[in-house]
Amino acid sequence: MTMVKKWWLLAWTVCSFGLGLLAAGVGIHSVPGQASVIGLASLLVGSGLLALGWWRDEQIGRQELLAKLGRPKIVVIGGGTGLSVLLRGLKEYDADITAVVTVADDGGSSGRLRSDLRMPPPGDIRNCLVALADTEPLMEKLWQYRFKSGEGLAGHSFGNLFIAAMTDVTGDFETAIRETSRVLAVRGRVLPAVPQEVVLRAYMTDGTVVQGESKIPLANKKIERLEIVPSDIHPLPEVVQAIKEADAIIVGPGSLYTSILPNLLVPEIADAIRQSNAITVYVCNVMTQPGETDNFTASQHVQAIYDHVGPGLFEYILVNTAPIPPAVIEQYREKQAAPVVADIWNLQQMGLSVIARNFLHYAIYARHDARRISEQIFALLGRDTKKQPS
Numbered sequence: 596m597t598m599v600k601k602w603w604l605l606a607w608t609v610c611s612f613g614l615g616l617l618a619a620g621v622g623i624h625s626v627p628g629q630a631s632v633i634g635l636a637s638l639l640v641g642s643g644l645l646a647l648g649w650w651r652d653e654q655i656g657r658q659e660l661l662a663k664l665g666r667p668k669i670v671v672i673g674g675g676t677g678l679s680v681l682l683r684g685l686k687e688y689d690a691d692i693t694a695v696v697t698v699a700d701d702g703g704s705s706g707r708l709r710s711d712l713r714m715p716p717p718g719d720i721r722n723c724l725v726a727l728a729d730t731e732p733l734m735e736k737l738w739q740y741r742f743k744s745g746e747g748l749a750g751h752s753f754g755n756l757f758i759a760a761m762t763d764v765t766g767d768f769e770t771a772i773r774e775t776s777r778v779l780a781v782r783g784r785v786l787p788a789v790p791q792e793v794v795l796r797a798y799m800t801d802g803t804v805v806q807g808e809s810k811i812p813l814a815n816k817k818i819e820r821l822e823i824v825p826s827d828i829h830p831l832p833e834v835v836q837a838i839k840e841a842d843a844i845i846v847g848p849g850s851l852y853t854s855i856l857p858n859l860l861v862p863e864i865a866d867a868i869r870q871s872n873a874i875t876v877y878v879c880n881v882m883t884q885p886g887e888t889d890n891f892t893a894s895q896h897v898q899a900i901y902d903h904v905g906p907g908l909f910e911y912i913l914v915n916t917a918p919i920p921p922a923v924i925e926q927y928r929e930k931q932a933a934p935v936v937a938d939i940w941n942l943q944q945m946g947l948s949v950i951a952r953n954f955l956h957y958a959i960y961a962r963h964d965a966r967r968i969s970e971q972i973f974a975l976l977g978r979d980t981k982k983q984p985s
Contacts, residue, residue, distance in 0.1 A: 666691045667976050670841040670873070672788075672858050673697070674719040677848035677963070681878065682726040682783075684965025688973060692783030693837040694723045695864075699795045699823065699857040702809030704741070704751045708759050715768050715792045719854075720785055721754040724772070728779035738779075769831065786834050788858045794824040795857060808853045812886030821852050821903060823860045830861045838867040843976055846909070847878040848963055851896055852887045856903055865904040874975055877909040877947075878968060881919070881954070881961045885931040894941035901945075912942055913971060917953035919961050927961065934961070 667690050671681060674697035685692050698715040700706065705716035725738050738754035761771035772785055795808045799816040811818070838844060846868075849855050859865045868875060877900075879893045888896065893914045900908065914937040927933065942949045950971060956964040 667842040667973070667978055668837070668840055668873075669693070669843045669845065669972065670695060670837050671845045672855070672864075673847055673849035674700070674854035674857070675849045676722070677850075677854070677878075677880070678719070679722040679726040680963060680965050681845070681848065681968060682723055682965075684967075684969035685972070686727050686729075686782045687966075688969060690783075690973075692727065693834075693841075694727070694783065694785045695788050695834050695837070695858060696720050696723055696785060697854055697857040698787045698789060698791075699793050699808045699853065701794070701807050704755045706809065707751070708755060709792055712759055712762075713792075714759060714762050715787055715790075717755045717758040717762075718752070720772060720787060721752065721758060723785045724775060724779055724781055725754065727781045727783050727785065729782055730779050734779070784833075784837070786831055786837070788834060788861050788864065789828050789830055791828065793828060793857065793861075795853065796822050796824055797852065798822075808857075811853060812850075812884065815886045817889075818852055818887065821856050821860065823857055826862075828861060830864050835863055835867045838864070838871055838873075841871055841873040843972055844868055844871060844873045844875045845878060845972065846876070846900075848880050850884055850887055851880070851891075851899060856900065859900065859904050859908075865908060868908060869905075874911065875909045876911045876913060876972065876975070878913045878954075878963065879915075879937075880935055881915050881963060882927055882932045883935055888935075889931070890933070892936040892938040892941070894938050894945060896935070897942065897945060897947065907946065909947060911975065912947045912949055913954060913968060914939070914942070914949065914951045915954040915963070916951045917955040919955065920957070923961050 669685060669690050670693045671678060671685070672695045678694065678696065682692065682694055696719045698719075700716040700718055701709060703718065705718035708714060709716045721738065725735055728735065728738075738752075738757070740753045742748040742751050742753075758771055758775055761775055762768050765771045765774055767790075768787060769790060772787070776785060794806060795811060797805045797811045797814070797818050798820040799805065799814065800819045801816060803814070803816065805811050805814045805816075846859070847855055859868075877897060879896050880888070883889055883891050888899075891899075893912065897909065897912065914935070916937050919934050924934065937949075937951050939949050939951055952967075952971075954963050954967050954971075956962050
């Protein structure tokens with residue numbers, strides 16, 4: 596007989612004993628006597644045992660269910676600073692994490708390596724690898740170190756050069772990322788959305804066309820439509836497989852037109868998300884971005900995605916409703932950015948379950964608190980937010 600069955604048998608025996616004594620005491624004496632008092636006490640003890648037994652069964656059942664389910668599989672899609680910030684929070688929890696990263700970047704060190712070596716841009720990949728790395732702070736500083744001088748070196752980061760060298764040594768970009776992940780003891784996987792470089796092309800409302808990820812925001816015009824070139828490119832098979840097997844798919848935070856949509860515009864990725872049984876979550880930006888989402892509300896962010904890949908992609912949206920310090924707002928105003936308005940009613944009309952709360956990390960910049968977002972994701976999954984052992 597199992598321990599659980601023994602527990603329930605003991606509880607029912609005590610309850611039955613108490614009921615018997617209580618009935619006998621009342622029947623014989625008409626007023627409460629010693630037997631009825633003992634019976635009442637036994638009944639209370641038995642009831643307590645039953646309640647405790649029910650609670651223990653619930654806990655044991657939950658533990659057994661979680662053991663069967665295993666570690667939750669979480670796919671995070673995006674690019675830029677927002678993605679790496681979120682990954683730093685998620686890696687502290689016991690989860691199987693896959694980051695799907697845009698390869699549309701064509702500015703800075705990444706753009707130069709892309710042009711000179713004909714390889715996908717490594718910058719966003721590097722940030723995600725470092726975010727998920729289980730390594731010493733000095734190693735992280737080394738990977739993010741940017742050369743300040745030297746002909747041909749100035750402006751390049753050490754991590755970008757390492758990935759470029761690894762690509763040449765291993766023969767392809769995906770293998771280079773996989774081997775670099777081993778070097779950094781990365782918790783999870785970092786995958787480029789596609790195995791080759793892509794170009795972004797934006798059609799503006801004034802009829803002009805701007806090509807190149809770094810040039811689109813600088814045009815400072817309203818974007819009507821975005822496309823990737825070539826349009827018939829296919830995602831990595833591992834990306835589609837990860838999405839199919841995911842328990843949760845997180846899109847964002849990140850630049851809407853230059854980090855989020857370049858991934859979703861890849862044929863098969865949006866379809867895979869839509870066909871997945873995972874919960875789908877969009878993490879809306881805290882601030883608007885000049886040249887991309889000027890004056891956008893939260894619902895306009897979602898609508899822009901739906902205009903490009905079709906409606907119904909997301910189940911939940913996370914929006915920040917905590918006030919941003921005036922000094923921070925003023926700092927962003929100088930850069931033509933403002934807080935994203937959480938227009939909850941409009942979001943609900945789009946069929947989204949809105950989770951509006953404080954997701955803000957109070958610092959110099961208005962950024963998401965990775966810990967709060969991670970806790971919310973695990974709460975939606977119904978999992979314990981147990982941190983990984985260090």
